[in-house]
Amino acid sequence: MTDITPGILMIIAAVFVPYLPHHIRQIFMLGAIALSAFSLSAGAGIHWSVSVLGQELILHNADNLTLPFGIIFHIAAALNVIYGWHEKKAMEHTAGLAYAGAAIAAVHAGDLITLFIWWEATAITSVFLILASGTERANKAAMRYLLVQVASGVMLLAGASLYWREVGSLAFGAMELGSLGTWLIFLAFGIKAAFPLLNGWLQDAYPEATILGTVMLSAFTTKLAIYAFARGFAGTEYLIWIGAAMTAFPVFFAVIENDLRRVLAYSLNNQLGFMIVAIGIGTELAINGAVAHAFAHIIYKALLFMSIGSVMYRVGTAKATELGGLYKSMPLTMIFCIIGAMSISAFPLFSGFTAKAVIMKAVGYEGLVFVYLVLLAASAGVLHHSGIKIPYFTFFGHDSGLRPKEAPFNMLAAMAIASVLCIAIGVMPTQFYQILPYSLDYQPYDASHIVGQFQLVIFAMLAFTFLMRFGFYPPEIVSTVLNSDWIYRRLIPRMGSPVLAAANKLSVMGNNIIVSSAKKIMSGTLYVYQHPLTGPVAPGPAAIALLALLMSVLLLVNLFS
Amino acid sequence: MSNLNPNLKKMGNYASIALVVIGITLIIAEFFVHRHGEIALEDLPLFPAIYGFAASVFIVVVGIGLRHLLMRKEDYYD
Incomplete structure (x- = not known):
C-alpha cells in the first residue's frame, strides 16, 4: 500500500470530486490527502518502478530530501481544502487536489521522464485555478501562464533526452552544468523557480486566479522547482x-x-x-x-x-x-x-x-x-x-x-x-x-x-x-x-509588427523591380520587332533568334515575378 | 480618502511611540549583550539597527525612482 507514490491517490480522487455533494466532497478530499500521506511512511528507497520501452521509470523514490517536501505539500493541500470549504463549485477543488497530487508525485520521481510527466501535470491542472476566475483578463493570463509552464516542460524533456544520450541514464540526481542537456534542464527549473527575467508569469498569473486558487498556487509550483534544484544542482x-x-x-x-x-x-x-x-x-x-x-x-x-x-x-x-x-x-x-x-x-x-x-x-x-x-x-x-x-x-x-x-x-x-x-x-x-x-x-x-x-x-x-x-x-x-512579462506582452509583439512591415515593404520593392525590368525588355523587344534591320548585313534568322532569346527571358521573368 | 479617522490616527501614534521605546531599549541592550554576527561587519556596534534602517530607506527611495520608469496606467495591457 505504501508503495504507491504519494500524490497519485489524490489525483485519482480528484476524478470523483465533481460528482460528490458539497460537504461530503470536502471530507472525501481530506481523506484522500490523509491516505496519500500514509505513503510517506514507506521510508527511504525505491518503492515502485516500471519498465517502459527498455527504460526504467522510477515512480516512487523516497529519501531524506523528498520527505520534508512530501510532508509540507500534504499539509498545504489539507489547509486548502479547509480554506475552500465554503466553495460549492467543484472546479477549483478538482483542479487543486489534482495539482497538489501532481506536485507531490513529482517530488517522488526518481528519473527525469517521470519528473517531466508530473512537471507538466502541475501546469495543466493548475491553469484551471486561474481560468476559474472566469474573467477575460484571467483567461488571457491563464493562457500566458500555460505557455510559459509548458515551455518549461518542453525544455525539461529536451534536456532530459540530451542528458540521457550524454550519460546513458535518466536517473534524477546531482548534475553538473556544462552540456546543452544540463543547461536546458537548469533553465526549465529556472522558469518554474521564477528566476530574474523568467519571473513574469508568477506576478502576472497568481493574482488573477480565484481567491482559493491563489492560495493553492502559492504552495506548489515554485517549491517543486526549489526541490528540483536541491536534488539536481x-x-x-x-x-x-x-x-x-x-x-x-x-x-x-x-x-x-x-x-x-x-x-x-x-x-x-x-x-x-x-x-x-x-x-x-x-x-x-x-x-x-x-x-x-x-x-x-x-x-x-x-x-x-x-x-x-x-x-x-x-x-x-x-x-x-x-x-x-x-x-x-x-x-x-x-x-x-x-x-x-x-x-x-x-x-x-x-x-x-x-x-x-x-x-x-x-x-x-x-x-x-x-x-x-x-x-x-x-x-x-x-x-x-x-x-x-x-x-x-x-x-x-x-x-x-x-x-x-x-x-x-x-x-x-x-x-x-x-x-x-x-x-x-x-x-x-x-x-x-x-x-x-x-x-x-x-x-x-x-x-x-x-x-x-x-x-x-x-x-x-x-x-x-x-x-x-x-x-x-x-x-x-x-x-x-511593468515586470518582465512586459517582454512577451509588449516588446515582442510591438517589435514583431515593424519587422513584418519591413519584410512586406521589401517584397513589394523586389516585385516592382521585376515588373519594371520586364516592361523594359518588352518594349525593347517591340522596338526590335517594329524596326527590322534591312539590307544584307542582318539576315532574317539572326533577328528572329534575338527575338526568341528576349522572349524567353521575358517569359522567365514573368514566371518568377 | 478619509484619512481623518481619529481611532486610526490614535492607534498610529501609540504604535509609533511603542516602536521608538522598543528601539531605545534595543540600543540600550546593545551595551549589555555581547552581540556577534555571522560576518565580522555585523559585530560593529548597532550594525543591524543602522543597516536595517538604511536598507529600508534605500528600498523606498529606489522604489519611488522605479515608479517613474515602470509605472503605467492600470489598463496599460488592455
Missing part, C-alpha cells in the same frame, strides 16, 4: 548570484505595487531567492536552510494569501487603494495576517526566524560577505512589503469606510491552523530541524542573535514609520507596474 555557484538577485529585485516592485495579491507574489519571488542562494552554496547546512525555509515559507505565504483572500472574499478587492481600516470589522483575520507578516519578516518566535537563520549562518560560514549583505537588506525589504505594507494598508492606513463581516468560519479555521504552525516552528526549532535532510545541531535562540534580529526588524519598522509620518512613503496609486 546543489552547489552550482551560479545559483548563489541568481538567488541574491532574486531576493533583491522583487522588493522594489513590491513596494510600489497596488494589488496586494501581486505584492505577495513579488514577496514569494523574493523568498525563493533565499532558498536558491542556499542551494547554490550546497553544503549540508545550506541545503538544510533551503528546505527549512521552503517548509516554513509555504505555511506563512499561504497564511498571508489566505488573509488577503478573506478580505477579498468579503469586500471584492485586494487593491491597497480601496482597502484600509478593516481592523475593527475583521479582527481575527487581522491577527492571522499579522502572524503571517511577523513570520515572513523573521521576528524571533516565528517560523521565518528559525528557518532563515540557518540560511544566513550557511552564507556567513562561507564568507560570502556581499551576498550576506544583500540578503540582510532583502530581509528588511520583506519586512517592508509583506510585514508592514500588507497588514497596514488592509487593516489600518486610511479608512476605506468598508465595514464587512468577519471571514467565514472555515477560512478562519484554516488561518488559525496555519498560524499555530508558524508559531510552533518558531518556538520549537529543535523539533522542526529534525525533519530536515541532514542532522543539524543549531540553536537560533541566543541573546546575541535575538538582539541583532530585533534591531534589524524594529529599525526597519522605524524607517517605515519615519517615512510615513514625513510623507516620503510612496502613496498607493492605481496603476500597472
Whole structure:
C-alpha cells in the first residue's frame, strides 16, 4: 500500500470530486490527502518502478530530501481544502487536489521522464485555478501562464533526452552544468523557480486566479522547482548570484505595487531567492536552510494569501487603494495576517526566524560577505512589503469606510491552523530541524542573535514609520507596474509588427523591380520587332533568334515575378 | 480618502511611540549583550539597527525612482 507514490491517490480522487455533494466532497478530499500521506511512511528507497520501452521509470523514490517536501505539500493541500470549504463549485477543488497530487508525485520521481510527466501535470491542472476566475483578463493570463509552464516542460524533456544520450541514464540526481542537456534542464527549473527575467508569469498569473486558487498556487509550483534544484544542482555557484538577485529585485516592485495579491507574489519571488542562494552554496547546512525555509515559507505565504483572500472574499478587492481600516470589522483575520507578516519578516518566535537563520549562518560560514549583505537588506525589504505594507494598508492606513463581516468560519479555521504552525516552528526549532535532510545541531535562540534580529526588524519598522509620518512613503496609486512579462506582452509583439512591415515593404520593392525590368525588355523587344534591320548585313534568322532569346527571358521573368 | 479617522490616527501614534521605546531599549541592550554576527561587519556596534534602517530607506527611495520608469496606467495591457 505504501508503495504507491504519494500524490497519485489524490489525483485519482480528484476524478470523483465533481460528482460528490458539497460537504461530503470536502471530507472525501481530506481523506484522500490523509491516505496519500500514509505513503510517506514507506521510508527511504525505491518503492515502485516500471519498465517502459527498455527504460526504467522510477515512480516512487523516497529519501531524506523528498520527505520534508512530501510532508509540507500534504499539509498545504489539507489547509486548502479547509480554506475552500465554503466553495460549492467543484472546479477549483478538482483542479487543486489534482495539482497538489501532481506536485507531490513529482517530488517522488526518481528519473527525469517521470519528473517531466508530473512537471507538466502541475501546469495543466493548475491553469484551471486561474481560468476559474472566469474573467477575460484571467483567461488571457491563464493562457500566458500555460505557455510559459509548458515551455518549461518542453525544455525539461529536451534536456532530459540530451542528458540521457550524454550519460546513458535518466536517473534524477546531482548534475553538473556544462552540456546543452544540463543547461536546458537548469533553465526549465529556472522558469518554474521564477528566476530574474523568467519571473513574469508568477506576478502576472497568481493574482488573477480565484481567491482559493491563489492560495493553492502559492504552495506548489515554485517549491517543486526549489526541490528540483536541491536534488539536481546543489552547489552550482551560479545559483548563489541568481538567488541574491532574486531576493533583491522583487522588493522594489513590491513596494510600489497596488494589488496586494501581486505584492505577495513579488514577496514569494523574493523568498525563493533565499532558498536558491542556499542551494547554490550546497553544503549540508545550506541545503538544510533551503528546505527549512521552503517548509516554513509555504505555511506563512499561504497564511498571508489566505488573509488577503478573506478580505477579498468579503469586500471584492485586494487593491491597497480601496482597502484600509478593516481592523475593527475583521479582527481575527487581522491577527492571522499579522502572524503571517511577523513570520515572513523573521521576528524571533516565528517560523521565518528559525528557518532563515540557518540560511544566513550557511552564507556567513562561507564568507560570502556581499551576498550576506544583500540578503540582510532583502530581509528588511520583506519586512517592508509583506510585514508592514500588507497588514497596514488592509487593516489600518486610511479608512476605506468598508465595514464587512468577519471571514467565514472555515477560512478562519484554516488561518488559525496555519498560524499555530508558524508559531510552533518558531518556538520549537529543535523539533522542526529534525525533519530536515541532514542532522543539524543549531540553536537560533541566543541573546546575541535575538538582539541583532530585533534591531534589524524594529529599525526597519522605524524607517517605515519615519517615512510615513514625513510623507516620503510612496502613496498607493492605481496603476500597472511593468515586470518582465512586459517582454512577451509588449516588446515582442510591438517589435514583431515593424519587422513584418519591413519584410512586406521589401517584397513589394523586389516585385516592382521585376515588373519594371520586364516592361523594359518588352518594349525593347517591340522596338526590335517594329524596326527590322534591312539590307544584307542582318539576315532574317539572326533577328528572329534575338527575338526568341528576349522572349524567353521575358517569359522567365514573368514566371518568377 | 478619509484619512481623518481619529481611532486610526490614535492607534498610529501609540504604535509609533511603542516602536521608538522598543528601539531605545534595543540600543540600550546593545551595551549589555555581547552581540556577534555571522560576518565580522555585523559585530560593529548597532550594525543591524543602522543597516536595517538604511536598507529600508534605500528600498523606498529606489522604489519611488522605479515608479517613474515602470509605472503605467492600470489598463496599460488592455
